[in-house]
């Protein structure tokens with residue numbers, strides 16, 4: 001028995017008392033400690049391939065599926081009880097990571113069903129992919145750290161100067177807008193004189209980098225691309241690009257850019273979206289060309305605020321388009337194309353639905369900074385739109401924070417995504 005409300009109900013409690021059962025204390029958020037929960041998982045998996053259409057059929061199918069669970073399967077579950085208890089002891093009574101892993105698979109299963117994935121073969125194929133993706137996510141922070149260490153050891157930068165943010169990389173217009181935000185008379189109205197805004201969308205465009213910096217930066221990225229070192233994918237949608245953290249650009253470039261320049265701007269533009277408390281980020285470069293990725297379909301970002309800067313090189317088409325915020329139903333959304341010039345940044349809320357149109361020639365390189373405010377996302381995960389279920393990770397994770405028992409703050413990922 002766990003702390004599920006139906007187990008705590010008066011009628012259940014009275015039954016336990018009448019039967020004089022001895023009930024063990026159960027840690028919160030840990031129903032998976034009980035082997036029965038895993039047996040239910042077997043049952044659900046078996047039932048997913050069946051499509052009962054009424055109650056009696058459901059009952060017959062469920063009984064048949066239950067009876068088809070093999071003795072060895074249940075025995076294995078019972079035998080695993082001691083290692084489950086040990087995991088709780090090791091975690092000082094808190095819920096264990098294995099519980100989180102199961103919940104990811106459950107959520108994946110539900111998501112697949114709600115998207116119409118039925119039929120035994122198709123279901124198990126997709127479920128395999130989901131499991132692989134879950135596994136990739138659980139180990140991705142560690143893999144990324146390994147790549148970063150290898151790059152630091154073996155890669156010799158072609159243009160070492162671009163690794164350290166300097167004011168001469170930034171345009172005078174950008175510096176002026178930031179100065180205004182830091183001044184005592186900072187106001188949204190005044191700031192709008194320094195930026196171009198997309199009507200009605202809270203999307204802002206302004207020059208960020210001088211052309212020489214864009215050229216040098218792309219040259220550095222191209223030199224890294226040519227190296228034979230292993231590279232991580234920027235995100236699940238872009239197949240080509242570079243994770244700037246792995247290249248060693250976070251500490252000396254992106255973090256100061258966020259803290260000294262972007263945060264003051266965002267605090268005026270997006271006070272209500274965590275603009276003043278952007279405490280981490282994920283930065284990467286995406287690449288498009290006719291023989292690589294052509295475009296990027298409509299999506300929202302795992303960020304509170306995103307800055308997208310065009311770096312070049314030369315290309316035709318490939319404009320960005322923006323729609324409404326994520327909560328607007330997809331059939332009611334309208335789209336606006338936004339022109340992007342080399343060196344210019346487009347600042348928008350992560351939940352503003354957007355995408356990139358196909359390039360028709362040349363190469364398009366963009367620097368993307370997904371900025372995160374833990375105070376906002378700790379309450380609601382921007383990807384699953386639920387209160388996040390956190391699992392500790394290495395590095396900056398997805399920008400959530402969790403205060404541990406000893407007062408230490410960790411940066412975590414949400415397992416519901």
Ligand SMILES: O=C(O)CCC(=O)C(=O)O
Nearest residue numbers: 286296301308356366368
């Ligand atoms: O290709 C682009 O400019 C858009 C990239 C983007 O939206 C993203 O990576 O989140």
Ligand SMILES: [Fe+2]
Nearest residue numbers: 299300301354
């Ligand atoms: Fe995006």
